[in-house]
Amino acid sequence: MTNEWCGWREATERALYGPGEGFYTRAGGPGPAGHFRTSVHVSPLFAGAVATLLCRVDAALGHPGELALVDVGAGRGELLTEVLAALPDDVAARLRPYAVERAARPGGLDPRIGWHDELPAPGSVSGLLFANEWLDNVPVDVVETDADGVLRRVLVRADGTERLGGPVDGADAEWLARWWPVGPDASPGLRAEIGRPRDEAWARAAGTLRAGLAVAADYAHERAARPPFGTLTGFRAGREVPPVPDGSCDLTAHVALDSCAGPRAERLSQRAALHALGVDGRRPPLTLAATDPAGYVRALGTAGAAAELTDPGGLGGFGWLVEPVGGACAGLLAE
Incomplete structure (x- = not known):
């Protein structure tokens, strides 16, 4: 990693995805699961919910001869692997699982899963595109108000040292004014993250x-x-650390999903989405413990995993952006 001054977007791109040296592209190691826990890693219930949603998409599209599941930011292919295992045979037989990931294909992955470092071509597939914790890793620039209340880009070096650069202008200033307004009388030190690259990345993804x-x-x-x-x-390694763009850690920033949303998109919490897909964290009845102790223990474990996935103070508080393409797939998450 070089140590020149640059914006956070450039520094993050290099630190996460630089060839041979990026956090996500470095060969070997445990992959993302070794550093943080996503919904996919919590329980197979999450993949089961995605499989349920995929079946709804399949039915809405009239059971096409080829059905795509595009997993953007596929990690080591965990979600696609578990979804394939959860699908009915007739759906799995028609499925084209499509992993989009800039890391190399992991060994031992199901050969049915296609591994690609780019999105499919625009308008080329029909089915479900799912991006779990991908947009938070699309690099963005950071801005900060100076002593005069002027928004300036934050420049950074690979060791994490920062200083303020020039004022924000052009399309980035317009994005901030619309989506993350910071008034001219703002106190020094207030920060914002310019989500415009994420808007564009999501539009490209949905456009496939x-x-x-x-x-x-x-x-x-x-x-x-x-x-x-x-x-x-x-x-x-499972712990939050200072954001240093040297390739040694994941770099992530929360997403302004409202700015990403297209005119037909729906936004809801993960809790609401998973409830609509049948994931319920209620404990099993105690009477089951007397009649089927082993079944009660299994049901209790399932309820605990469901509760974690739907906890409004944790994973259940995540935002879901749900965007139908064409007229057939609107309202598939209505409870």
Whole structure:
């Protein structure tokens, strides 16, 4: 890693995805699961819910001869592997599982899963596109108000040292004015993250569908409640650490999903989405313990995993952006 001054977007791109040296592209190691826990890693219930949603998409599209499941930010292929195991045979037989990931294909992966470092071509597939905790890793620039209340880009070096650069202008200033406004009388030190690259990345991802449903699940915030000091942080070996763009840690910032949303998109919490897909954290009845002790223990474990996935103070508070492409797949998450 070089140590020149640059914006956080450039530094993050290099630190996460630099060839041979990026956090996600470095050969070997445990992959993302060794550093942080996503819904996919909590329980197979999450993949089961995605499988349920995929079956709804399949039915809405009239059971096409080829059905796509595009997993954007596929990690080591965990979600696709578990979804394949959860699908009915007739759906699995028609499925084209499509992993989009900039890391190399892991060994031992199901040969049915296609592994690609780019999205499918625009309008080329029909089915479900699912992006779990992908947008928070799309690099963005960070800005901060100076002593005069002027928004300036934050420059950073690979060792994490920061200083303020030039004022924000052009399309980035327009994005901030609309989606993350910081007034001219703002106190020095207030921060924002320019989400415009994420808007564009999501539009490209959803645009790969000819028909179907595009879903993003991520840490999120809304315009009325943007965090005043930003959200950029790092993760390493399961612990939150300072965001240092040297390739040693994940770099992530919460997503302004409301700015990503297209005109037909729906936004809801993960709790509401998973409830609509049949994931319920209620404990099993105690009477089951007397009649089937082993079944009670299994049901209790399932309920605990479901509770973690739907906890409004944790994973259940994630935002889901649900965008139908074409007219057939609207309303598939209505309870």
